[in-house]
Amino acid sequence: MGWLTKILKGSSHKFSDGQCNGRYREDRNLEGPRYSAEGSDFDKEEIECAIALSLSEQEHVIPQDDKGKKVIEYKSETEEDDDDEDEDEDEEYMRAQLEAAEEEERRVAQAQIKEEEKRRAEAQLEEIEKQLAKARLEEEEMRRAKAQLEEDEQLAKAIQESMNVGSPPRYDLGNILQPYPFLIPSSHRICAGCQAEIGHGRFLSCMGGVWHPECFCCHACDKPIIDYEFSMSGNRPYHKLCYKEQHHPKCDVCHNFIPTNPAGLIEYRAHPFWMQKYCPSHERDGTPRCCSCERMEPKDTKYLILDDGRKLCLECLDSAIMDTHECQPLYLEIREFYEGLHMKVEQQIPMLLVERSALNEAMEGEKHGHHHLPETRGLCLSEEQTVTTVLRRPRIGAGYKLIDMITEPCRLIRRCEVTAILILYGLPRLLTGSILAHEMMHAWLRLNGYPNLRPEVEEGICQVLAHMWLESETYAGSTLVDIASSSSSSSSSAVVSASSKKGERSDFEKKLGEFFKHQIESDSSSAYGDGFRQGNQAVLKHGLRRTLDHIRLTGTFP
Numbered sequence: 001m002g003w004l005t006k007i008l009k010g011s012s013h014k015f016s017d018g019q020c021n022g023r024y025r026e027d028r029n030l031e032g033p034r035y036s037a038e039g040s041d042f043d044k045e046e047i048e049c050a051i052a053l054s055l056s057e058q059e060h061v062i063p064q065d066d067k068g069k070k071v072i073e074y075k076s077e078t079e080e081d082d083d084d085e086d087e088d089e090d091e092e093y094m095r096a097q098l099e100a101a102e103e104e105e106r107r108v109a110q111a112q113i114k115e116e117e118k119r120r121a122e123a124q125l126e127e128i129e130k131q132l133a134k135a136r137l138e139e140e141e142m143r144r145a146k147a148q149l150e151e152d153e154q155l156a157k158a159i160q161e162s163m164n165v166g167s168p169p170r171y172d173l174g175n176i177l178q179p180y181p182f183l184i185p186s187s188h189r190i191c192a193g194c195q196a197e198i199g200h201g202r203f204l205s206c207m208g209g210v211w212h213p214e215c216f217c218c219h220a221c222d223k224p225i226i227d228y229e230f231s232m233s234g235n236r237p238y239h240k241l242c243y244k245e246q247h248h249p250k251c252d253v254c255h256n257f258i259p260t261n262p263a264g265l266i267e268y269r270a271h272p273f274w275m276q277k278y279c280p281s282h283e284r285d286g287t288p289r290c291c292s293c294e295r296m297e298p299k300d301t302k303y304l305i306l307d308d309g310r311k312l313c314l315e316c317l318d319s320a321i322m323d324t325h326e327c328q329p330l331y332l333e334i335r336e337f338y339e340g341l342h343m344k345v346e347q348q349i350p351m352l353l354v355e356r357s358a359l360n361e362a363m364e365g366e367k368h369g370h371h372h373l374p375e376t377r378g379l380c381l382s383e384e385q386t387v388t389t390v391l392r393r394p395r396i397g398a399g400y401k402l403i404d405m406i407t408e409p410c411r412l413i414r415r416c417e418v419t420a421i422l423i424l425y426g427l428p429r430l431l432t433g434s435i436l437a438h439e440m441m442h443a444w445l446r447l448n449g450y451p452n453l454r455p456e457v458e459e460g461i462c463q464v465l466a467h468m469w470l471e472s473e474t475y476a477g478s479t480l481v482d483i484a485s486s487s488s489s490s491s492s493s494a495v496v497s498a499s500s501k502k503g504e505r506s507d508f509e510k511k512l513g514e515f516f517k518h519q520i521e522s523d524s525s526s527a528y529g530d531g532f533r534q535g536n537q538a539v540l541k542h543g544l545r546r547t548l549d550h551i552r553l554t555g556t557f558p
Contacts, residue, residue, distance in 0.1 A: 191215050207237065218242050253278040253287055253296050271295065273518050292316040292428050293515060305401045306426050307394070308356040315508050319429040322393035324353040330429060334436045337469055338444065341544065347416050349443055351436070352389040353425040355407070362387055362422055377427065378435035380442035381419040386411045390425045417446040430473060430513045434520075437469040438462045453555055460531020461551065464539055467520050467532065474505075474513035 189198040192207070193215025204211040214224050219233075220242035231243035238246070249258045249268060258279055261267040270277045276295055278287075288297045291310040297303045303311040312320060321327045331351045338345055354362070356375075363376055365385050381387075387410050394405035412419045421439045423432060441462040445453070505513075523529030538547045538557040550558040 193217070207232075207235070220246055249277055251279045251282070252276045253282050253298050255299065272522070273515050290316055291426075292320075292431055293512060302400045304396065305399070307402055307405060310356070310426065312426060316428045316512070318506075319509060319512075320426055321353065321429055321432050322425055323390045324351070325391075326393060327351065327353050327423065327432065330433050331436060334433060334440055334469065337437065337472065338440060343444055345440065345444055345447065347418065347447060349416075349418050350410075350412065350420040352387060352410060352420060352422050354387060354389055354422050356424060358388045359422055359424055377424040377431075378439045379422045380439045380446075381412060381422065382414070382417060382446065384412055384414045384419060387420070387422060418443040428509075428512060430470065430509065431516055433473065434466040434470050434516055438466040441465040450552055451555060453551065455527035456531040456534065457551060457556060458531075459527040460533075460535035460557070461547070463520050463523075463528055463532035464535040464544075467517060467536065470513055470517050470520075474510055474517070 189203065189210050190196070191198050191203075191212045192209030193211050196212075198210060198212060202213055204213055204216050206216070213226070216237065217224050218230075218239045219236040220238055223239075225237055225239060227239065229240060231238045231240050233243060233247060244257065249266060250256065251258050251268070253276075256279075258266055258268045258277065267280060268277050269280055269283060271294065274293070274295055278296055282296060288303060288311045289295065290297070290303060290313040291306075292312060293316055295313060297311065297313070301314070303313050304317050305311055321330065328351070335345060359376060359379060362381060362385055363379055365383055366379065366381060388407045389410050390405065391408040392404075392406040394402040397403035421436065421443065423435055423439070427435070439462075442458070445458065445461075520528075520532055523532065534557050535547070538550075542550070542558050547558055550556070
């Protein structure tokens with residue numbers, strides 16, 4: 001060690017406590033050797049300084065003496081550089097160790113976080129499994145409780161069935177014998193359906209009897225009624241839906257059940273003749289009606305659309321007259337009908353089938369006459385006009401529309417009191433004939449000099465003749481013969497022979513003739529309705545001839 005060498009050499013140094021530029025400098029003022037009072041070769045202070053210097057070399061710190069003075073050791077430049085390098089290496093090593101420690105701490109912290117998350121997930125999964133197991137356990141307990149309840153109910157029912165108590169037989173033995181319970185055997189129950197005995201199994205008690213469950217069946221579908229509620233009709237059971245299907249009215253237009261009104265009542269409309277039932281809403285939703293029979297168009301049926309917007313059902317279309325040429329045979333039949341009543345029309349009056357627009361134009365040009373609103377379907381003209389007539393029957397095109405209609409203007413010249421008879425095209429034969437019979441009576445009255453009559457009288461007697469013609473078409477019966485016999489026996493035979501010429505009519509056409517008669521009889525207008533009823537009563541009472549004579553003289557019905 002350096003300090004021991006110095007001691008052995010006997011050299012002693014004194015260092016100044018001053019510093020220059022951060023380095024210790026050597027004090028050149030060296031003193032001579034000191035000797036202690038005991039005569040020692042070394043000064044005690046010198047030894048302590050050497051020891052401090054040695055400690056400074058080992059710990060790299062600046063030692064101080066006991067007086068607080070700094071002891072400075074001289075080092076060479078090489079030693080100082082080595083010390084600096086060692087210090088840098090130590091610092092670098094310490095820094096690397098610190099970074100490694102921090103990295104390890106981060107890794108450990110992340111591992112702890114992951115371990116904590118895993119532990120929480122496992123705990124959550126375990127909790128979910130516990131809840132599921134608890135739910136399954138509760139469900140199993142409920143199922144068992146329900147099964148036990150059903151078993152208890154069946155047991156109670158079986159006990160009740162086996163303990164039916166009836167009225168015991170009573171014996172006239174005073175008070176010696178008391179009444180006692182009498183058990184009715186289950187074999188005494190007879191099913192009201194199959195008439196077989198009912199054992200200890202399930203049974204139904206309703207409608208004044210007992211039934212096997214499979215024997216209590218719906219009267220409509222013949223399937224067992226297992227619902228808690230059922231409907232009755234005529235002492236017969238029905239499923240509620242089967243009862244509704246059979247007894248709840250359905251709309252004949254939309255085919256749905258007719259809904260109830262706010263009061264809970266079933267409210268519907270019905271045609272007075274056809275009895276077609278329909279929802280009240282169809283009167284407001286634009287559901288079309290047949291222009292002939294007035295029935296509403298069902299949703300599963302297509303009506304024929306005429307060019308003027310009218311719609312015609314297929315049944316009425318079957319006998320519809322579409323052009324003037326097609327109507328001529330019917331016109332001749334009407335003339336023969338009048339001739340059979342001794343009311344022959346001598347003049348050859350033109351008869352034309354026209355469209356609605358042409359009929360309305362001709363009606364506006366007519367100076368007098370009474371027209372049945374809201375729609376006029378026939379007109380007896382007295383003025384000269386040019387009228388467009390339907391020349392050829394149109395054909396049915398796509399969408400049930402009439403196409404290829406050919407019309408022709410016709411100039412009507414007045415040669416007598418009546419210029420022409422116009423009839424609306426596209427109507428069934430019976431309706432067209434009744435309109436022709438009506439307008440022919442107007443012509444007969446004018447041609448035979450009858451004065452201007454009140455609407456009730458003129459329209460009323462014309463409706464009577466239309467009604468008579470319909471009767472001749474629909475019946476070859478005694479009623480028409482009785483009416484005609486009031487005029488003459490020959491007219492009676494003529495009417496019957498005219499009626500016998502008609503071929504067999506379909507059931508619908510017969511029904512259609514009844515409907516047109518019903519329309520005349522139930523007309524609510526004063527001229528056509530009240531006039532017909534007064535005129536028909538007069539004809540039935542006095543005969544046609546006497547009624548016409550009375551009208552000529554007085555202008556009124558007898």
